[in-house]
Amino acid sequence: MSDYKRLSSSDMRDNYTKKAHNRYHKNHGAISTLKKVFHYAREYRFYLYFALLMDIVNTVCIVFLPIYTGKCINCIVAPGNVNFTELYKNMLMMGIVAIIDVISIFTSKLCLSHYNYKGTFKIRDLLFEKFQKMPISYIDTSSHGDLISRMINDIDIMTDGFLEGLATALSGITTIIGTLIAMLMLNLKLSALIIILTPISLVVSYIIVKRSKKYVKREVDLQGEIAGYLEEYIGGERIVKAFNHEEESIDNFNKINGTYAKTATKSVFYTSLTNPSTRFVNGIVYGSVGLLGCVLAIQGEIMVGIITTFLTYANNFGTPFADISSQISDIQQAFAAANRVFNVLNEPNESSDEKQPDLLNCTGEVEIKNVNFSYVPKTTLIQNLNLSVKQGQKVAIVGPTGCGKSTIINLLMRFYDVNSGYITVSDTPIKEISRSSLRNKYGMVLQDTWLFNSTIRDNIAYGNPNAPIEDIIEAAKLAGIHDYIEKLPKKYDTEIIEGGSNLSQGEKQLICIARVMLLKPPMLILDEATSNIDTRTEKQVQEAFDRMMQGRTSFVVAHRLSTITSADIILVMNKGQIIEQGTHAELLKKKGFYANLYNSQFEKSNAS
């Protein structure tokens, strides 16, 4: 768990979540959302226009195909009564229309998917850039899983929903209009029958969707419950065994599982009814059109071929309605997903520093003057902090876990800006220089090491990708990790997998140190590990830290006594505030919080 996520006490966290909650649930109107989607994808709009054009062409084909089929049938009446010349003509027309049909469907689909995926690409890119530009406070207070889910799932749901929705709507509407016109031109009575019967299928599917929706929602909830239970108990399986808790956990599971099966049976049943019901309704339409058609044919009003034409039209006319209604929930989800994505995109960026000059000469003097800061407005955290650090001095920040030691780092690096007062580096206020030039002057090694999936070499050269291998090796030597890397089969080209799971915690930290050593920054921010480092590498890390700090102004979140006692200034923090400040000797004399903390470390339980 990162220290940086635990910003402060729990009530503050509540405050954050509430704020975050409001932020996440900001909803926009459907039209403005849609406008925004089109706006983001506007440079690809010609794909969309072309798709629309192709859909219209396709509709014309769909309308004409049954007409030619009907005409063919009309040419084939009875033995000796087959008009072959007319038949071949119609067959040829059918063939031509069929080919245009294929080409238009294919092109339309292709254009739409280009439109869709290019739009996805752009929105993902924008979202990622947003992550890079937004204030760190946003990322600190949001769940990373949630942000990732917006990046991956929500954008997928959004584009899928809009793509499918768009495709169905485009081709659906053109088909409905085209078929309608053709039907009315061919025969009014049959058209009227189809127009009257089609709503039945809509009503039927509406009833089914409504019924199944209720159960599907409960099914999804219960499924989440099952997955949650399994995650918790399979994850804690070793504890379950240690406490002989297997039977209880199985019993509980069987109960949830049973409830789920009951609900799921209903939801699956209702959902699976869609197909047979549609078939039923289609069957009725088919029967009715056939019957009326026959009656009309007897009366000589139409020819037999028209019946087939109309049977196809009945199908073509009804399908888009069913398709569109089946898409509605997807489209709703797409809107919700789009809103979640846009809400992040609408977040403000970090205040701009483009016009600010770079910090050029840095001697390593840091001055903190009358600084007030808190993460949450109207609460107090750091009050009137004053600190003057000369070049090459070592500042140790100490205090119990969760006391807010990282707040100081956040302010020094300008991850957060102070509320009032100012911080200067070499007499320049840090608010007046570019963030990048300020951060360049600091070398930072955090407790939760961050390595990315690439080679060791790339990881060390992160701050200077063009560094020659000699410099990289030199940095690794200074960090004391060179010998270790040399022992690996692929040496500096060893791939680091998944955040460095193939390295020990200590080794990871040494690589992070090498990364900083390569840049030789004038100032350092270090975060000593509390535990979970193996004792052997811990010694190496400590030595590397000591080497690094020589001659550099350093801020160390300290856990080890040696670091603390040798520091020039000790900042003692508790509950987010700096409560004491001074050297080791001064603070001991004071017999305050620090003295207590220091002494407790050596209390022997057998001595009392």
Place this chain on the structure above:
Amino acid sequence: MKKKTKKEFFCYSYLKRYKVKAFLSPFFKGLETVTELFVPLIMARIIDYGISANDSRFIITNGILILVLNILGLLFAVISHKLAADISMNIGKDVRDDIFAHINDLSHAELDKFSTTTLLNRSVNDVRNIQNGIGSILRMIMRAPCLLIGSLVLSLFINIKLSLIFIVIIPVLILVIWRIMKILKPLLIKIKTHLDKTTNVTRENLTGVRVVRAFNKQAHETEKFKNANYDLISTQIKHAKWDALLAPLISTIINLATIALFYFGGIEVNAGDLTQGQLIAFIDYFATISVCILALANLVIIVNRLNASNDRINELFCVKNSIKDPANPVDVDFEDVNLGKVEFKDVNFSYSDMKNAVTDLSFTAEPGDIIGIIGGTGSGKSSITNLIPRFYDVSSGEILINDHNIKKYRVEDIRNIIGLVPQNPTLFTGTIRSNMCWRKPDATDEEIVKALKIAQAFDFVNEYPEFLDHKVNKGGKNFSGGQRQRLTIARALVGNPHIIILDDASSALDFATDAKLRKAIRTSLANATTFIVTQRTNSIRDATKIIVVDNGNIIDIGTHDELLERCQIYSEIHYSQNKKEAK
């Protein structure tokens, strides 16, 4: 060649539990199909006889027949689908129950072979594939083949020559579908890989946001993301291309076949071998056949997915619990003070085919002793304590509790003797009380309070208005790391265990709390033997015996003072943590 292993798990065998329903569901589906097949035949008769004979009654009776067939079809479908939903969901439930019970039966050694994610995926996603797959199979197994064969047979009856067109077209359709699916499948896998990569870059950047900004690498990271993102959409577009081709290709084939149908049909009708109505029926059957082939292709995909899931679940069931109760177990008297006596005799242990994690360890702990175990990560510290509750069995040597080999006890009994605090402080959803009752289901409030006090957790628990009924969220995420750790310690102490194992259990506690905790255990649970696995020498300086471990080897055993004197590794660790005392 891979050796074929016996299938321990075969999802279709669960169908046996629902024999009658499993037979009836496809049966009714078959009936539905039959009703559907007759409709075009009747329509053909209406057109041929009804219209030419001007017989309105004939048309109406047959029209009613079509309606009746439709209603019957719907009825059969509803019955079939109800049964299919019932069976498939119940099989899903049965399989999940069995998997969860099986996971609970496995010992640590077997669980190590699977990650939590794997287990979760198998019991959630794979089971879902199976239950949905079985549902689809039940619903489709009769329909598609029946329609296909039925249409073919009926069209053969009508006219053999025209049916030949079907015989030619069907293989072409199958070939086209098969070919495109073969292209689509690897593309889908590729999309998944690219999607994972995109997710990874995003996650990396969120967790490492400070490092990225500290090194001013925003532009570089954006470029990296763009590349991953671009790879993703290029593959997606490629997939979409082939996918877009499938439906138009099929409809072209059908349209071309219809044209052929007219060509030959015209000749046949002209010669009097076919009627106009029959030709229309042919066109209908043709549409049915093409729909069936698509449905069958879908069924093949479903069955493949189901089989793959079945194999993955089977893999899980093939792993059997290796730690079993003895045939004639020794009974445990939980009042016996000597249950705290633990003896290791020449114990060696290694995880499956890896180097030794514990080598030649022998020592004795009397009730009330504190045994410290110290060493770096991966040195084998936790392996020693994992052997006592029989999470793993020793490779050689033996471990005795109260002078009996632990293999002589029931596994449940040994674990009841022990109070274990794991390295990762995990709590379970519920209340503080429900978590505290894990070791002793009927623990009283006094017992819980006593444990909370020893664990230094009483003070903060006491501040909650609901006290012991305070809610615990999933994983105990509503507590801080230190609080969670103290609660897991209290959980292990409820009901006075004879052996306490603290596996690096105070890492999140500050030194003062840690010291108070150890003192409280010593005074309140004086007869309990305590094992403390740690990285800090200060936590174990008052231990009866300290075992120093490095790389699976036992370096030395002794008291703090003895080890400071003679054990180099130990003194190195100690002085690096307490520089003041050096020299």
